[in-house]
Amino acid sequence: MAPPAKSVLIPQPPPLSEWNVIQSFDSAGDCQDTKERDQQTSDKEVADLDNGLGPLPGHNEYQARLADRLIRSAQCIATDDPRLSK
Numbered sequence: 001m002a003p004p005a006k007s008v009l010i011p012q013p014p015p016l017s018e019w020n021v022i023q024s025f026d027s028a029g030d031c032q033d034t035k036e037r038d039q040q041t042s043d044k045e046v047a048d049l050d051n052g053l054g055p056l057p058g059h060n061e062y063q064a065r066l067a068d069r070l071i072r073s074a075q076c077i078a079t080d081d082p083r084l085s086k
Contacts, residue, residue, distance in 0.1 A: 002074040016083040031076035
């Protein structure tokens with residue numbers, strides 16, 4: 001799950017009940033593995049931007065940096081997590 005895109009620009013994200021389901025997984029391990037892989041890809045893209053190289057195809061710099069913040073904010077949450085109903 002990830003917070004709404006506009007919320008990564010503010011210090012306190014909204015409650016989980018307002019977050020967006022990005023992808024579903026069969027296990028917490030699968031979720032964490034995907035999150036780590038996505039973060040590595042994003043880290044490389046941001047490093048390339050910082051070194052004067054362009055973003056990945058189909059991205060602009062703003063999209064790449066926003067995606068990085070969303071990936072860093074994402075959490076693996078069980079479907080029965082009580083915070084989803086608050």
